[in-house]
Amino acid sequence: MTAGTITHPTNGTTAEHELAALQREHGRPLFALLLRLCDGDRQRAEDLVQETLVRAWQHPEALRADAFDSVRPWLLTVARRLAIDARRARQARPAEVGDAAALENARVCADHAERAAAALDVREAVKTLTPEHREVLVLVYFEGATVAEAATALGIPPGTVKSRAYYALRALRRVLPGYTADLR
DSSP states (O other), X not given: OOSSOEEETTTEEEOHHHHHHHHHHHHHHHHXXXXXXXXXXXXXXXXXHHHHHHHHHHOHHHHXXXXXXXXXXXXXXXXXXXXXXXXXXXXXXXXXXXXXXXXXXXXXXXXXXXXXXXXXXXXXXXXXXXXXXXXXXXXXXXXXXXXXXXXXXXXXXXXXHHHHHHHHXXXXXXXXXGGGGGGO
């Protein structure tokens, strides 16, 4: 068997020109169906059109069946099944990496060592605060308490909690100049 012909048990061979005619006659409807099934992904739809034609090449008996007027229903069924199989295969695998532009615009996360070093810097900076500022900062920013909860826990008015938090952050900005964007 060569790449150009397929041996058929009863009819001989299917020539390349027959497959080219098949592609000319049914290629556009196949592509339109597959484009819809692939959610507009042109490259995947083109690949599936080629795979459908490969299946037609592998099964010349379906192309020469006298039981129906056109091979288009058979081709559309094969194409639909291939699209379903491709979608299932993609869902079973992890997501594919997108194009380079998406990677360039992705947010860069610091690695573990950088986060650990930053945490140590912040801890040392917090130690430089007055005890009143430190306790407000710890309650509001590190433990996630609301202003009202911190005011109740410390026994001070909510306005005092707000002003102490403001001045504590201001002092941290002076001590941690490289982290100012993170403290806003």
